[in-house]
Amino acid sequence: MSPVLQEVVITLLKVVILTQLLLGLFSFMTLAERRLLAFMQFRLGPNRTGPFGLFQPIADGIKLFFKEELMPDSATAWAFFAAPIVAVTAAFMAIATVPYGPEFTIPGTSFKVTPQLADLDVGILFIFAVTSLGVYSVVLAGWSANSKFSLLGGLRSSAQMFSYELSLGMSFVGVIMLAGSFKISDIVATQAGGFWNWNVMPWKQGLAAVVYFISAAAEVSRTPFDLPEGETELVAGYHTEYSSMKFALMQMAEYINMITVSVLTANLFLGGWNPGLPFLPTSGLWGLAYFAAKVLFVLFVFIWMRGTLPRFRYDQLMHFGWKVLIPLAALNVLGTATLIAVFKW
Protein backbone atom coordinates (compact mmCIF):
# COMPACT_ATOMS: atom_id res chain seq x y z
CA MET A 1 0.00 0.00 0.00
CA SER A 2 1.17 3.51 -0.74
CA PRO A 3 1.85 5.77 2.27
CA VAL A 4 -1.12 8.01 1.48
CA LEU A 5 -3.44 5.03 1.29
CA GLN A 6 -2.03 3.66 4.51
CA GLU A 7 -2.76 6.96 6.21
CA VAL A 8 -6.32 6.93 4.87
CA VAL A 9 -6.95 3.37 6.08
CA ILE A 10 -5.51 4.09 9.55
CA THR A 11 -7.63 7.20 9.86
CA LEU A 12 -10.74 5.30 8.81
CA LEU A 13 -10.00 2.63 11.43
CA LYS A 14 -9.54 5.33 14.05
CA VAL A 15 -12.86 6.89 13.02
CA VAL A 16 -14.66 3.56 13.44
CA ILE A 17 -13.08 2.84 16.83
CA LEU A 18 -13.67 6.36 18.11
CA THR A 19 -17.32 6.42 17.02
CA GLN A 20 -18.00 3.07 18.63
CA LEU A 21 -16.27 4.12 21.85
CA LEU A 22 -18.24 7.35 21.97
CA LEU A 23 -21.55 5.63 21.30
CA GLY A 24 -20.78 3.12 24.03
CA LEU A 25 -19.79 5.84 26.45
CA PHE A 26 -22.93 7.79 25.57
CA SER A 27 -25.29 4.91 26.22
CA PHE A 28 -23.62 4.00 29.49
CA MET A 29 -23.56 7.66 30.52
CA THR A 30 -27.37 7.65 30.39
CA LEU A 31 -27.40 4.68 32.75
CA ALA A 32 -24.64 6.04 35.01
CA GLU A 33 -26.45 9.35 35.24
CA ARG A 34 -29.76 7.79 36.23
CA ARG A 35 -28.21 5.46 38.79
CA LEU A 36 -25.89 8.03 40.35
CA LEU A 37 -28.72 10.54 40.59
CA ALA A 38 -30.85 7.87 42.20
CA PHE A 39 -28.16 7.14 44.80
CA MET A 40 -27.83 10.83 45.54
CA GLN A 41 -31.57 10.95 46.20
CA PHE A 42 -31.66 7.71 48.26
CA ARG A 43 -33.33 5.71 45.50
CA LEU A 44 -32.07 2.68 43.60
CA GLY A 45 -32.59 3.77 40.01
CA PRO A 46 -32.97 1.37 37.08
CA ASN A 47 -31.48 -1.94 38.31
CA ARG A 48 -33.81 -4.56 36.82
CA THR A 49 -32.43 -5.03 33.28
CA GLY A 50 -29.39 -7.26 33.56
CA PRO A 51 -26.85 -7.18 36.39
CA PHE A 52 -26.91 -3.74 38.11
CA GLY A 53 -29.19 -2.57 35.30
CA LEU A 54 -26.30 -2.74 32.83
CA PHE A 55 -28.55 -3.69 29.90
CA GLN A 56 -30.84 -0.72 30.47
CA PRO A 57 -29.25 1.38 27.66
CA ILE A 58 -29.79 -1.49 25.19
CA ALA A 59 -33.41 -1.83 26.27
CA ASP A 60 -33.85 1.95 25.91
CA GLY A 61 -32.33 1.86 22.44
CA ILE A 62 -34.65 -0.95 21.29
CA LYS A 63 -37.63 0.85 22.78
CA LEU A 64 -36.78 4.09 20.95
CA PHE A 65 -36.33 2.24 17.65
CA PHE A 66 -39.85 0.83 17.82
CA LYS A 67 -41.58 4.04 18.90
CA GLU A 68 -43.76 5.78 16.36
CA GLU A 69 -42.18 8.67 14.46
CA LEU A 70 -44.35 11.74 14.80
CA MET A 71 -44.12 15.01 12.94
CA PRO A 72 -46.52 17.92 13.46
CA ASP A 73 -48.70 18.61 10.40
CA SER A 74 -47.60 22.21 10.07
CA ALA A 75 -43.89 21.46 10.52
CA THR A 76 -41.31 22.35 7.87
CA ALA A 77 -40.26 18.82 6.96
CA TRP A 78 -36.69 19.37 5.75
CA ALA A 79 -35.72 21.46 8.75
CA PHE A 80 -37.43 19.05 11.13
CA PHE A 81 -35.31 16.25 9.66
CA ALA A 82 -32.14 18.31 9.42
CA ALA A 83 -32.05 19.40 13.08
CA PRO A 84 -31.01 16.05 14.63
CA ILE A 85 -28.53 15.47 11.78
CA VAL A 86 -26.90 18.87 12.34
CA ALA A 87 -26.79 18.23 16.08
CA VAL A 88 -25.04 14.88 15.79
CA THR A 89 -22.70 15.99 12.98
CA ALA A 90 -21.52 19.05 14.90
CA ALA A 91 -21.05 17.02 18.06
CA PHE A 92 -18.94 14.35 16.35
CA MET A 93 -16.91 16.86 14.30
CA ALA A 94 -15.95 18.70 17.46
CA ILE A 95 -14.72 15.61 19.20
CA ALA A 96 -12.76 14.46 16.13
CA THR A 97 -9.81 16.79 16.65
CA VAL A 98 -9.16 16.25 20.36
CA PRO A 99 -6.18 14.14 21.41
CA TYR A 100 -6.84 11.33 23.86
CA GLY A 101 -3.34 10.46 24.89
CA PRO A 102 0.33 10.37 23.87
CA GLU A 103 1.62 8.40 20.92
CA PHE A 104 1.91 4.73 21.84
CA THR A 105 2.97 1.46 20.26
CA ILE A 106 0.36 -1.27 20.08
CA PRO A 107 1.49 -4.03 22.49
CA GLY A 108 3.11 -6.96 20.67
CA THR A 109 3.81 -4.97 17.47
CA SER A 110 6.03 -2.09 16.49
CA PHE A 111 3.13 -0.04 15.17
CA LYS A 112 2.94 3.54 16.43
CA VAL A 113 -0.46 5.18 16.86
CA THR A 114 -1.50 8.66 17.95
CA PRO A 115 -4.91 8.47 19.59
CA GLN A 116 -6.21 11.50 17.71
CA LEU A 117 -7.89 11.86 14.33
CA ALA A 118 -6.34 15.13 13.22
CA ASP A 119 -3.86 17.36 15.02
CA LEU A 120 -4.91 20.66 13.53
CA ASP A 121 -2.76 23.75 13.68
CA VAL A 122 -5.85 25.69 14.78
CA GLY A 123 -6.99 22.95 17.23
CA ILE A 124 -9.04 24.83 19.80
CA LEU A 125 -10.35 27.32 17.26
CA PHE A 126 -11.72 24.51 15.11
CA ILE A 127 -13.49 22.92 18.05
CA PHE A 128 -14.87 26.28 19.08
CA ALA A 129 -16.09 26.91 15.52
CA VAL A 130 -17.78 23.54 15.16
CA THR A 131 -19.47 23.63 18.55
CA SER A 132 -20.86 27.03 17.65
CA LEU A 133 -22.54 25.34 14.68
CA GLY A 134 -24.39 23.12 17.13
CA VAL A 135 -26.62 26.10 17.93
CA TYR A 136 -28.26 25.64 14.55
CA SER A 137 -29.73 22.31 15.49
CA VAL A 138 -31.51 24.08 18.33
CA VAL A 139 -32.66 26.90 16.06
CA LEU A 140 -33.80 24.49 13.35
CA ALA A 141 -35.61 22.21 15.78
CA GLY A 142 -37.30 25.08 17.58
CA TRP A 143 -38.41 26.83 14.45
CA SER A 144 -39.35 23.91 12.19
CA ALA A 145 -41.79 22.16 14.53
CA ASN A 146 -44.16 25.13 14.41
CA SER A 147 -45.13 24.68 18.02
CA LYS A 148 -45.15 27.32 20.75
CA PHE A 149 -43.12 25.28 23.20
CA SER A 150 -40.49 24.37 20.63
CA LEU A 151 -40.12 27.93 19.43
CA LEU A 152 -39.85 29.40 22.92
CA GLY A 153 -37.47 26.64 23.95
CA GLY A 154 -35.40 27.16 20.81
CA LEU A 155 -35.19 30.92 21.37
CA ARG A 156 -34.20 30.43 24.99
CA SER A 157 -31.58 27.82 24.22
CA SER A 158 -30.00 29.68 21.35
CA ALA A 159 -29.84 32.90 23.39
CA GLN A 160 -28.29 30.97 26.25
CA MET A 161 -25.81 29.19 24.01
CA PHE A 162 -24.50 32.24 22.26
CA SER A 163 -24.31 34.27 25.47
CA TYR A 164 -22.17 31.67 27.15
CA GLU A 165 -20.14 31.00 24.01
CA LEU A 166 -18.49 34.39 24.55
CA SER A 167 -17.19 33.62 28.03
CA LEU A 168 -16.30 30.10 26.87
CA GLY A 169 -14.18 31.48 24.03
CA MET A 170 -12.55 34.09 26.24
CA SER A 171 -11.62 31.56 28.90
CA PHE A 172 -9.52 29.74 26.28
CA VAL A 173 -7.43 32.83 25.56
CA GLY A 174 -5.33 32.74 28.73
CA VAL A 175 -4.54 29.07 28.20
CA ILE A 176 -3.57 29.71 24.58
CA MET A 177 -1.34 32.63 25.59
CA LEU A 178 0.48 30.51 28.17
CA ALA A 179 1.12 27.72 25.67
CA GLY A 180 1.76 30.03 22.72
CA SER A 181 -0.16 27.67 20.46
CA PHE A 182 -3.67 26.65 19.44
CA LYS A 183 -2.64 23.01 19.24
CA ILE A 184 -4.08 20.97 22.07
CA SER A 185 -1.07 18.65 22.15
CA ASP A 186 1.18 21.70 22.74
CA ILE A 187 -1.09 22.91 25.52
CA VAL A 188 -0.92 19.49 27.19
CA ALA A 189 2.87 19.48 26.84
CA THR A 190 3.14 22.75 28.82
CA GLN A 191 1.38 21.08 31.76
CA ALA A 192 3.89 18.24 32.08
CA GLY A 193 5.83 17.67 35.27
CA GLY A 194 3.55 17.68 38.27
CA PHE A 195 0.00 18.64 39.16
CA TRP A 196 1.31 22.08 40.18
CA ASN A 197 1.85 22.75 36.49
CA TRP A 198 -1.74 22.03 35.55
CA ASN A 199 -3.69 24.97 34.23
CA VAL A 200 -6.45 24.43 36.79
CA MET A 201 -4.14 25.61 39.58
CA PRO A 202 -4.90 29.16 40.86
CA TRP A 203 -1.37 30.33 40.02
CA LYS A 204 -1.79 29.20 36.39
CA GLN A 205 -5.25 29.59 34.88
CA GLY A 206 -7.52 28.82 37.82
CA LEU A 207 -9.93 31.65 37.06
CA ALA A 208 -10.16 30.59 33.41
CA ALA A 209 -10.85 27.02 34.52
CA VAL A 210 -13.78 28.12 36.67
CA VAL A 211 -15.21 30.37 33.94
CA TYR A 212 -14.68 27.63 31.36
CA PHE A 213 -16.39 24.95 33.40
CA ILE A 214 -19.44 27.08 34.20
CA SER A 215 -19.82 28.30 30.61
CA ALA A 216 -19.35 24.78 29.31
CA ALA A 217 -22.12 23.52 31.58
CA ALA A 218 -24.34 26.26 30.19
CA GLU A 219 -23.25 25.56 26.63
CA VAL A 220 -24.30 21.91 26.86
CA SER A 221 -27.41 22.81 28.92
CA ARG A 222 -26.50 20.83 32.01
CA THR A 223 -28.48 21.25 35.16
CA PRO A 224 -28.15 24.62 36.73
CA PHE A 225 -28.53 25.87 33.15
CA ASP A 226 -31.06 23.41 31.72
CA LEU A 227 -33.68 26.08 31.07
CA PRO A 228 -34.36 24.78 27.58
CA GLU A 229 -35.84 21.77 29.29
CA GLY A 230 -37.79 23.70 31.90
CA GLU A 231 -40.42 20.95 32.08
CA THR A 232 -42.87 22.95 34.15
CA GLU A 233 -43.15 25.80 31.68
CA LEU A 234 -41.87 24.49 28.32
CA VAL A 235 -42.67 20.72 28.24
CA ALA A 236 -39.26 19.77 26.79
CA GLY A 237 -38.06 22.93 25.07
CA TYR A 238 -36.84 22.70 21.50
CA HIS A 239 -37.22 18.93 21.25
CA THR A 240 -40.81 18.84 22.46
CA GLU A 241 -42.13 17.55 19.13
CA TYR A 242 -39.42 14.95 18.54
CA SER A 243 -40.08 11.28 19.10
CA SER A 244 -38.46 7.92 18.47
CA MET A 245 -34.95 7.87 16.96
CA LYS A 246 -34.93 11.58 16.16
CA PHE A 247 -35.36 12.24 19.85
CA ALA A 248 -32.63 9.72 20.59
CA LEU A 249 -30.30 11.54 18.17
CA MET A 250 -30.93 14.88 19.87
CA GLN A 251 -30.24 13.24 23.20
CA MET A 252 -27.10 11.62 21.81
CA ALA A 253 -25.79 14.95 20.56
CA GLU A 254 -26.31 16.43 24.02
CA TYR A 255 -24.33 13.68 25.68
CA ILE A 256 -21.58 13.72 23.05
CA ASN A 257 -21.24 17.46 23.60
CA MET A 258 -20.95 16.81 27.30
CA ILE A 259 -18.19 14.28 26.62
CA THR A 260 -16.41 16.77 24.30
CA VAL A 261 -16.50 19.39 27.02
CA SER A 262 -15.14 16.92 29.58
CA VAL A 263 -12.37 15.83 27.22
CA LEU A 264 -11.46 19.47 26.63
CA THR A 265 -11.48 20.19 30.37
CA ALA A 266 -9.13 17.29 30.95
CA ASN A 267 -6.85 18.44 28.11
CA LEU A 268 -6.76 22.15 28.74
CA PHE A 269 -6.94 22.39 32.50
CA LEU A 270 -6.31 19.02 34.14
CA GLY A 271 -3.00 18.28 32.45
CA GLY A 272 -4.25 15.93 29.73
CA TRP A 273 -2.40 12.62 29.87
CA ASN A 274 0.19 13.80 32.42
CA PRO A 275 -0.14 11.82 35.66
CA GLY A 276 0.41 14.81 37.95
CA LEU A 277 3.16 13.24 40.06
CA PRO A 278 6.66 13.12 38.57
CA PHE A 279 7.46 9.54 39.69
CA LEU A 280 4.49 7.90 37.95
CA PRO A 281 5.03 6.20 34.55
CA THR A 282 3.98 8.37 31.62
CA SER A 283 4.42 6.13 28.60
CA GLY A 284 1.71 5.26 26.04
CA LEU A 285 -1.06 3.20 27.55
CA TRP A 286 -0.58 4.69 31.02
CA GLY A 287 -1.25 8.10 29.52
CA LEU A 288 -4.50 6.82 28.04
CA ALA A 289 -5.53 5.51 31.46
CA TYR A 290 -4.83 8.80 33.27
CA PHE A 291 -6.68 10.64 30.58
CA ALA A 292 -9.71 8.35 30.79
CA ALA A 293 -9.78 8.73 34.58
CA LYS A 294 -9.78 12.52 34.27
CA VAL A 295 -12.54 12.54 31.67
CA LEU A 296 -14.71 10.20 33.76
CA PHE A 297 -14.12 12.41 36.80
CA VAL A 298 -15.31 15.51 34.94
CA LEU A 299 -18.35 13.61 33.67
CA PHE A 300 -19.09 12.59 37.25
CA VAL A 301 -18.90 16.23 38.35
CA PHE A 302 -21.52 17.09 35.73
CA ILE A 303 -23.88 14.43 37.13
CA TRP A 304 -23.07 15.50 40.68
CA MET A 305 -24.01 19.08 39.82
CA ARG A 306 -27.33 17.86 38.47
CA GLY A 307 -28.01 16.11 41.76
CA THR A 308 -27.10 19.18 43.80
CA LEU A 309 -27.98 22.49 42.21
CA PRO A 310 -31.42 23.95 41.48
CA ARG A 311 -32.18 25.51 38.11
CA PHE A 312 -31.50 29.19 37.41
CA ARG A 313 -34.24 31.66 36.57
CA TYR A 314 -33.90 33.01 33.03
CA ASP A 315 -33.01 36.59 33.97
CA GLN A 316 -30.48 35.28 36.51
CA LEU A 317 -28.93 33.19 33.76
CA MET A 318 -28.49 36.12 31.39
CA HIS A 319 -27.25 38.35 34.19
CA PHE A 320 -24.70 35.79 35.30
CA GLY A 321 -23.41 35.17 31.79
CA TRP A 322 -23.04 38.76 30.66
CA LYS A 323 -22.26 40.63 33.87
CA VAL A 324 -20.23 38.11 35.85
CA LEU A 325 -18.59 35.51 33.60
CA ILE A 326 -17.58 37.72 30.66
CA PRO A 327 -15.94 40.40 32.86
CA LEU A 328 -14.17 37.65 34.82
CA ALA A 329 -12.91 36.07 31.60
CA ALA A 330 -11.74 39.48 30.34
CA LEU A 331 -9.98 40.09 33.64
CA ASN A 332 -8.20 36.77 33.28
CA VAL A 333 -7.03 37.64 29.77
CA LEU A 334 -5.81 41.03 30.99
CA GLY A 335 -3.98 39.54 33.98
CA THR A 336 -2.32 36.79 31.97
CA ALA A 337 -1.29 39.25 29.25
CA THR A 338 0.25 41.58 31.85
CA LEU A 339 2.15 38.78 33.51
CA ILE A 340 3.47 37.52 30.18
CA ALA A 341 4.36 40.93 28.71
CA VAL A 342 5.77 42.64 31.79
CA PHE A 343 7.10 39.86 33.99
CA LYS A 344 8.03 37.41 31.19
CA TRP A 345 6.06 34.66 33.00
Added chain:
Amino acid sequence: MALFDRLLLFLVSEAFLFYVFSGTAVASALCVVLQRNPMHSAFALIVTFCSLSAVYGLLGAPFIAALQIIVYAGAIMVLFLFVLMLLNVKREEPSGGRALKTAAILLGALFALQVVGTLAGFGLSPAANYDSSTQSFARLLFGTRFLYVFEATSILILAALVGAVVVAKKDL
Protein backbone atom coordinates in the same frame (compact mmCIF):
# COMPACT_ATOMS: atom_id res chain seq x y z
CA MET B 1 -8.61 -4.28 -4.07
CA ALA B 2 -6.95 -2.08 -6.66
CA LEU B 3 -10.30 -0.55 -7.56
CA PHE B 4 -11.10 0.03 -3.89
CA ASP B 5 -7.69 1.67 -3.39
CA ARG B 6 -8.23 4.01 -6.25
CA LEU B 7 -11.72 4.87 -5.04
CA LEU B 8 -10.39 5.73 -1.58
CA LEU B 9 -7.59 7.86 -2.99
CA PHE B 10 -10.05 9.62 -5.26
CA LEU B 11 -12.39 10.36 -2.35
CA VAL B 12 -9.63 12.07 -0.37
CA SER B 13 -8.05 13.83 -3.34
CA GLU B 14 -7.95 17.60 -3.24
CA ALA B 15 -9.66 18.00 -6.62
CA PHE B 16 -12.67 15.89 -5.63
CA LEU B 17 -13.12 17.65 -2.30
CA PHE B 18 -12.71 21.03 -3.95
CA TYR B 19 -15.48 20.34 -6.45
CA VAL B 20 -17.77 18.96 -3.75
CA PHE B 21 -17.41 21.99 -1.49
CA SER B 22 -17.30 24.68 -4.15
CA GLY B 23 -20.30 23.04 -5.85
CA THR B 24 -22.20 23.11 -2.56
CA ALA B 25 -21.18 26.73 -2.05
CA VAL B 26 -22.49 27.79 -5.47
CA ALA B 27 -25.71 25.77 -5.18
CA SER B 28 -26.54 27.08 -1.71
CA ALA B 29 -25.65 30.63 -2.73
CA LEU B 30 -28.18 30.33 -5.55
CA CYS B 31 -30.67 29.03 -2.98
CA VAL B 32 -30.15 32.14 -0.87
CA VAL B 33 -31.23 34.36 -3.75
CA LEU B 34 -33.98 32.20 -5.20
CA GLN B 35 -35.84 31.27 -2.00
CA ARG B 36 -38.90 33.31 -1.07
CA ASN B 37 -38.94 32.28 2.59
CA PRO B 38 -36.34 34.34 4.48
CA MET B 39 -35.69 31.54 6.99
CA HIS B 40 -34.76 29.16 4.15
CA SER B 41 -32.47 31.78 2.63
CA ALA B 42 -30.73 32.26 5.97
CA PHE B 43 -30.12 28.54 6.37
CA ALA B 44 -28.82 28.30 2.80
CA LEU B 45 -26.42 31.14 3.58
CA ILE B 46 -25.06 29.16 6.55
CA VAL B 47 -24.39 26.21 4.23
CA THR B 48 -22.56 28.60 1.87
CA PHE B 49 -20.33 29.87 4.69
CA CYS B 50 -19.52 26.36 5.85
CA SER B 51 -18.58 25.14 2.38
CA LEU B 52 -16.49 28.27 1.78
CA SER B 53 -14.68 27.53 5.00
CA ALA B 54 -13.94 24.01 3.75
CA VAL B 55 -12.54 25.51 0.54
CA TYR B 56 -10.26 27.78 2.60
CA GLY B 57 -9.13 24.71 4.50
CA LEU B 58 -8.31 22.94 1.23
CA LEU B 59 -6.32 25.97 0.10
CA GLY B 60 -4.14 25.50 3.19
CA ALA B 61 -5.49 28.34 5.30
CA PRO B 62 -6.96 26.62 8.37
CA PHE B 63 -6.96 29.81 10.44
CA ILE B 64 -9.15 31.68 7.94
CA ALA B 65 -11.37 28.59 7.70
CA ALA B 66 -11.95 28.53 11.45
CA LEU B 67 -12.53 32.29 11.58
CA GLN B 68 -15.01 32.07 8.71
CA ILE B 69 -17.13 29.64 10.71
CA ILE B 70 -16.73 31.35 14.10
CA VAL B 71 -17.50 34.85 12.85
CA TYR B 72 -19.93 34.39 9.97
CA ALA B 73 -21.65 31.06 10.51
CA GLY B 74 -21.34 31.03 14.28
CA ALA B 75 -22.06 34.59 15.30
CA ILE B 76 -23.57 36.74 12.56
CA MET B 77 -26.00 34.20 11.16
CA VAL B 78 -27.26 33.23 14.62
CA LEU B 79 -28.21 36.87 15.17
CA PHE B 80 -29.92 36.97 11.76
CA LEU B 81 -31.94 33.86 12.54
CA PHE B 82 -32.77 35.16 15.96
CA VAL B 83 -34.23 38.34 14.54
CA LEU B 84 -36.10 36.41 11.83
CA MET B 85 -37.59 34.08 14.42
CA LEU B 86 -38.60 36.92 16.74
CA LEU B 87 -40.12 39.05 13.98
CA ASN B 88 -41.85 36.05 12.37
CA VAL B 89 -41.12 37.34 8.86
CA LYS B 90 -43.57 36.11 6.23
CA ARG B 91 -42.92 34.79 2.74
CA GLU B 92 -41.63 37.49 0.49
CA GLU B 93 -44.10 38.33 -2.31
CA PRO B 94 -42.81 39.14 -5.78
CA SER B 95 -42.65 42.87 -6.20
CA GLY B 96 -41.60 45.44 -8.76
CA GLY B 97 -42.92 46.09 -12.23
CA ARG B 98 -41.63 45.22 -15.68
CA ALA B 99 -39.34 48.25 -15.86
CA LEU B 100 -37.65 47.38 -12.57
CA LYS B 101 -37.04 43.81 -13.70
CA THR B 102 -35.55 44.91 -17.02
CA ALA B 103 -33.27 47.34 -15.23
CA ALA B 104 -32.19 44.60 -12.79
CA ILE B 105 -31.38 42.18 -15.61
CA LEU B 106 -29.40 44.81 -17.53
CA LEU B 107 -27.39 45.89 -14.50
CA GLY B 108 -26.79 42.26 -13.53
CA ALA B 109 -25.51 41.45 -17.01
CA LEU B 110 -23.20 44.48 -16.88
CA PHE B 111 -21.82 43.35 -13.51
CA ALA B 112 -21.31 39.77 -14.75
CA LEU B 113 -19.42 41.16 -17.74
CA GLN B 114 -17.15 43.17 -15.44
CA VAL B 115 -16.45 40.16 -13.23
CA VAL B 116 -15.68 37.89 -16.19
CA GLY B 117 -13.50 40.59 -17.74
CA THR B 118 -11.49 41.04 -14.56
CA LEU B 119 -11.07 37.33 -13.92
CA ALA B 120 -10.03 36.66 -17.53
CA GLY B 121 -7.10 39.02 -17.03
CA PHE B 122 -5.65 36.78 -14.29
CA GLY B 123 -5.49 33.48 -16.12
CA LEU B 124 -5.24 30.15 -14.31
CA SER B 125 -2.34 29.30 -12.05
CA PRO B 126 -1.92 26.94 -9.09
CA ALA B 127 -2.45 28.42 -5.62
CA ALA B 128 0.69 30.15 -4.38
CA ASN B 129 2.71 28.09 -1.94
CA TYR B 130 3.22 30.11 1.20
CA ASP B 131 3.55 29.51 4.92
CA SER B 132 -0.06 29.59 6.08
CA SER B 133 0.39 28.54 9.70
CA THR B 134 -1.36 30.49 12.41
CA GLN B 135 1.95 31.76 13.74
CA SER B 136 3.12 33.31 10.49
CA PHE B 137 -0.35 34.81 10.06
CA ALA B 138 -0.12 36.36 13.52
CA ARG B 139 3.39 37.71 12.78
CA LEU B 140 2.06 39.39 9.65
CA LEU B 141 -0.99 40.83 11.38
CA PHE B 142 0.67 41.99 14.58
CA GLY B 143 4.05 42.75 12.99
CA THR B 144 5.11 46.21 11.96
CA ARG B 145 3.32 46.10 8.63
CA PHE B 146 -0.33 45.81 9.66
CA LEU B 147 -0.26 46.55 13.40
CA TYR B 148 -1.56 50.12 13.18
CA VAL B 149 -4.23 49.26 10.63
CA PHE B 150 -5.37 46.40 12.86
CA GLU B 151 -5.52 48.56 15.98
CA ALA B 152 -7.29 51.37 14.13
CA THR B 153 -9.93 48.89 12.91
CA SER B 154 -10.50 47.58 16.41
CA ILE B 155 -10.94 51.10 17.78
CA LEU B 156 -13.42 51.79 14.98
CA ILE B 157 -15.39 48.66 15.89
CA LEU B 158 -15.33 49.60 19.57
CA ALA B 159 -16.68 53.06 18.72
CA ALA B 160 -19.46 51.49 16.65
CA LEU B 161 -20.27 49.15 19.56
CA VAL B 162 -20.53 52.00 22.04
CA GLY B 163 -22.57 53.97 19.54
CA ALA B 164 -25.01 51.09 19.09
CA VAL B 165 -25.50 50.81 22.86
CA VAL B 166 -26.08 54.56 23.19
CA VAL B 167 -28.60 54.60 20.34
CA ALA B 168 -30.44 51.49 21.54
CA LYS B 169 -30.66 52.42 25.20
CA LYS B 170 -32.48 55.69 25.88
CA ASP B 171 -31.44 56.00 29.51
CA LEU B 172 -28.18 54.47 30.60
